[in-house]
Amino acid sequence: MVKKLVIPMVLTVSLFTGAALPATTSAIQPDEQITSLQNSSPKHQSGQNIFKKHVGNINASNADAITFIEQNKDKLNLENPGNNLKVNKKEKDQFGMTHTRLQQTKNGVPVEGSHLIVHYNEKGEVKTINGQYYNEIEESNLDTTPTIQADEALKKAKAAIDAPKVLDYPPTHELVVYPFEDQNHLAYKVNLNFLGTEPGNWFVFINAKTGEVIDQYNGLMHANEYKPIKGKGTGVLGASRDLHLSHKNEPGSGEGTQFFLYDISHDGLEGMSTYDFKNQWQASTISLPGVLFAKKNNTWNEDYDRAAVDAHYNSEKVYHYYKNQHDRNSLDNKGMEIISTVHYGENYNNAFWNGRQMTYGDGDGKFMHTLSAGLDVAAHEMTHGVTNFTSGLKYRNQSGALNEAFSDIFGALVDEDDWEVGEDIMAVEAVAGGRDALRSLSNPSKYPVNAQYTPYGNGSGKYPKHMNEFYHLPLNLDNGGVHINSSIINHAAYLAGIQIGKEKLGKIYYRALTHYLTPDSNFSDARKALLSSATDIYGENSPESQATEDGLNRVGITQ
Structure with a gap:
């Protein structure tokens, strides 16, 4: 059994699920040990939840985060952290605080979901440590040498979820230690991403010793350069939208000047682009994201354009919110291109982020309009992207909620x-x-x-x-x-x-x-x-x- 302890401690996700739309006491002291709120079944093994404040005033210039935790391991009740933690990311915020994210490993293999974060104030003093850590894994003699090969694990993962023969993105796999239902497994974490009437961003954990499926869940959370130009369009509900577009003239194409829903007007951003999936369920003739919206003028008022107009307009609104309010440059904070696809499927009452982009259905016209019409829907899906690149909250039970x-x-x-x-x-x-x-x-x-x-x-x-x-x-x-x-x-x-x-x-x-x-x-x-x-x-x-x-x-x- 896991020893409980306390410190504060992707992926496509859809907007909703289900056939029918779903449907004071005083706080504890900072250093007090607590019991986590009960998680939903089935039981998923949790690490020691750690939240410690004011754990020391050692200066960051004299000891890095891993060294500090090793020096304070008895106070934190952690087993051998100095040998098993590695730095994932280190960043400084606008208040001068530095946040270092650490990954627990076993013999160099990452422990799935086990992260610690060390927070330094502007003076370099450690003010808080939070996250999860598995003492049981460190104390165990878990063999981290796989018996089966990765390609065999991939086949078993595809079979487990009845994945289509042709995937829209190359599958990925990673060898991890996976704590699940009071056991620690050496596993291949396989990610399978595909479209269709039931699109998926599946994570399947295959036992690297036996080839058995340990766990699985769907993370579908649902010389000729382009030149910038402004344009106008009409949204789904009739609103007039000011748009940032681009245009170019490809010599010899016979097309003349073409205008695109491709915004390259923002410094440090790779662009914002809006694509047409032509009401397909999967990539039969075109692959995701689809075909970039293009026409011979910069006015987008046709009925078929409206979903794209709103997706393009709302993406920019959400981008500006995160940039202006939180100084965040796109979903990854590194200026990644913001991609939207509209006209997905037929009468599809949903929208989703698939770990790479936003995708919107047209709705059935009875229960829902085209989903790109909602600014809050666009913000919802793009925030899944922000989560994907920051906390990485697992899409299940309380973390998924x-x-x-x-x-x-x-x-x-x-x-x-x-x-x-x-x-x-x-x-x-x-x-x-x-x-x-x-x-x-x-x-x-x-x-x-x-x-x-x-x-x-x-x-x-x-x-x-x-x-x-x-x-x-x-x-x-x-x-x-x-x-x-x-x-x-x-x-x-x-x-x-x-x-x-x-x-x-x-x-x-x-x-x-x-x-x-x-x-x-x-x-x-x-x-x-x-x-x-x-x-x-x-x-x-x-x-x-x-x-x-x-x-x-x-x-x-x-x-």
Whole structure:
């Protein structure tokens, strides 16, 4: 069994799941040992959740993060960390704090989900350490030499999920130590990404000794240069949009000047591009992302253009939000190209981030409009990308619910009009039936969940807004409740936001997502991350910190 301890501690994800749309106590002291909130079944082995504040004042110039942890291993109750940690990333933020992310390994093989983060203040003093660590793995005699080859593991992974013969992206694999259901396995982590009526971004863990499937889950979270030019277009709901385009004239093509939904006007950004998938389900004649939208003039007013106009326009709005509010340059903070694809499938009532780009269905015209019409939908999917490149929250159970919640929250922050998600994509029949948004941060329980989820909650059949309404869903239903239990965190954000405003709320939640959370973080870890972030920015016992804590307390996340 894993020894419990405490420190604060991808991928395509879809906007929602299911046939029917889903549907105060005092805080603990910083150094107090706590028990994590119960996770949804099936049981997934968690490491020791660590959150220690003010662990020392050693200067960063005299000892790196790994050395510091090794020197303080007894205080942290960690076994042999100096030999098993490696630096993944080191970054400095606008407050002068430095955050070093460390990966636990066993004989050089990474331990899946086991990360520690060491936070230094501007003076180089260690102020906080958070994350997960598995003492049991260090103490074990686990053999990390695989018996089967990677190509055999790939075949078994494809068979396990009945993957199509032709994948849209090359499969990837990595040898990892995978803690699962109180056992530690040497495994190949295989990623299979494909399109179709049921697109997938599957992660399959194959035992590297026996070839058996240990675990699997779908992470579908749903000389002639281009020259910049401005243009106009009409969106799905009739709004006029100012667009940044590009154009070029290819000599000898006979096409003359062509205009493209390809924005190259932003310094340091590789571009923003919008593609047409021509209502395919998979890459039969063209591969994802599709065909770049092009025409002979810079006005995009045809009905078929409208989905692309909104996707292009909304992508830029979300890009500017992250750049202006959080100084983040694109999803990876390195200026990666922002890619959107529209006209995916037929009557597809969903949108998704597949680890590389955003993809939008056209909706069925009855329950939903074209999904690219929603600014908050675009922000939701692009935030999955931010999560992908920062905390890497696993898309299952509580970590997956956090992944979804942060996407919903930033959807509501970028779309400043309200605290709903998806209100602009609901069609006539949905609105007539009382469904005027996908989810509500202000009043989650106004909407029902899918009927098959009801037995796993408190019987109300509504989205939860408190931990006493938590849905204990198995992994085969909504990946353990990622789109359902997320509404608890959503509501905590709303309760804080109405006290301090959306701008301050965004700064707190962004810092927690990018600097404190790790792949296996749960709701309890999120509380610590959010309170630490509020303190970093606004100070301990500040109104902003108190509002953040109040929101979490009122939804039952009290430790």
